[in-house]
Amino acid sequence: MTRTRLRALAAPLTTALVTLAVAGAIYIGTKAPRTASGAETAATPASTPPTASPTPEPSTSATAEPDQHATPSPTRSATSGDGPFGSWRTTGGSHVALTFDDGPDPEHTPRVLALLREHGVKATFCLVGVNAQAYPDLVRAIAADGHTLCNHSWNHDFNLGGRSRAAIRADLARTNEAIRKAVPDARIAYFRQPGGYWTKSVVTVARELGMISLHWDVDPQDWRRPGARSIAKQVTTATAAGSIVLLHDGGGDRRGTVEALHTILPNLTRRFDVAALPAGDASH
Numbered sequence: 208m209t210r211t212r213l214r215a216l217a218a219p220l221t222t223a224l225v226t227l228a229v230a231g232a233i234y235i236g237t238k239a240p241r242t243a244s245g246a247e248t249a250a251t252p253a254s255t256p257p258t259a260s261p262t263p264e265p266s267t268s269a270t271a272e273p274d275q276h277a278t279p280s281p282t283r284s285a286t287s288g289d290g291p292f293g294s295w296r297t298t299g300g301s302h303v304a305l306t307f308d309d310g311p312d313p314e315h316t317p318r319v320l321a322l323l324r325e326h327g328v329k330a331t332f333c334l335v336g337v338n339a340q341a342y343p344d345l346v347r348a349i350a351a352d353g354h355t356l357c358n359h360s361w362n363h364d365f366n367l368g369g370r371s372r373a374a375i376r377a378d379l380a381r382t383n384e385a386i387r388k389a390v391p392d393a394r395i396a397y398f399r400q401p402g403g404y405w406t407k408s409v410v411t412v413a414r415e416l417g418m419i420s421l422h423w424d425v426d427p428q429d430w431r432r433p434g435a436r437s438i439a440k441q442v443t444t445a446t447a448a449g450s451i452v453l454l455h456d457g458g459g460d461r462r463g464t465v466e467a468l469h470t471i472l473p474n475l476t477r478r479f480d481v482a483a484l485p486a487g488d489a490s491h
Contacts, residue, residue: 309458368406
């Protein structure tokens with residue numbers, strides 16, 4: 208084949224190869240930005256700061272009440288309680304105990320007594336010494352209706368348990384004296400530490416004075432004044448056989464508590480044996 212013939216055949220082939228190369232360059236040049244742009248668009252959501260892990264829901268296990276009522280103990284002592292430092296958290300039986308703190312109060316205590324009388328319920332009143340001294344007639348009215356009396360310190364001292372044993376003893380003895388000045392033969396079998404701030408010392412001194420330390424297992428926090436409906440709901444839903452219910456007839460505006468009793472008393476008396484804690488003997 209002549210050299211002229213070869214040149215004639217090679218020219219179209221060279222042209223085709225150049226055309227393919229140019230086309231490829233054009234394809235690559237135009238596709239790359241689209242890929243890059245697509246990559247940026249896809250990456251944009253990922254560049255947003257990741258959402259923080261949701262805050263865990265508060266656990267209810269720490270505050271849930273264990274079932275301590277399935278096999279209640281038939282007998283209790285000043286050292287065998289199921290509450291802090293051996294205090295009583297439940298009654299130890301199937302009956303429910305209503306307790307009223309911080310009185311007596313000239314406005315609210317008589318209304319509480321009237322409602323308890325109406326429903327045939329005996330309760331336990333935890334009396335503050337200065338109030339017992341100021342309103343001895345109310346102390347006598349509480350005792351005359353057959354309610355159990357409880358020492359609630361002289362002036363509702365949250366820090367009482369952290370004081371010396373001598374100071375604790377003097378405080379509790381002074382409170383008992385004020386109660387007995389109103390009711391000379393008063394049986395004061397229980398002591399309740401204000402705020403539930405129990406210590407080994409305060410439980411020990413109370414026991415030495417012949418008083419059982421009285422805690423609770425149902426607390427509607429009526430002292431916060433959440434309203435009668437909230438108080439009634441908390442008490443009626445949380446109370447079980449053996450519960451000790453904490454309420455207040457003194458220490459502030461207790462109209463919500465009094466109003467809640469219109470629901471609480473018929474509800475609990477229909478479901479449980481509601482009774483005062485045993486008063487013990489008069490030797491202490």
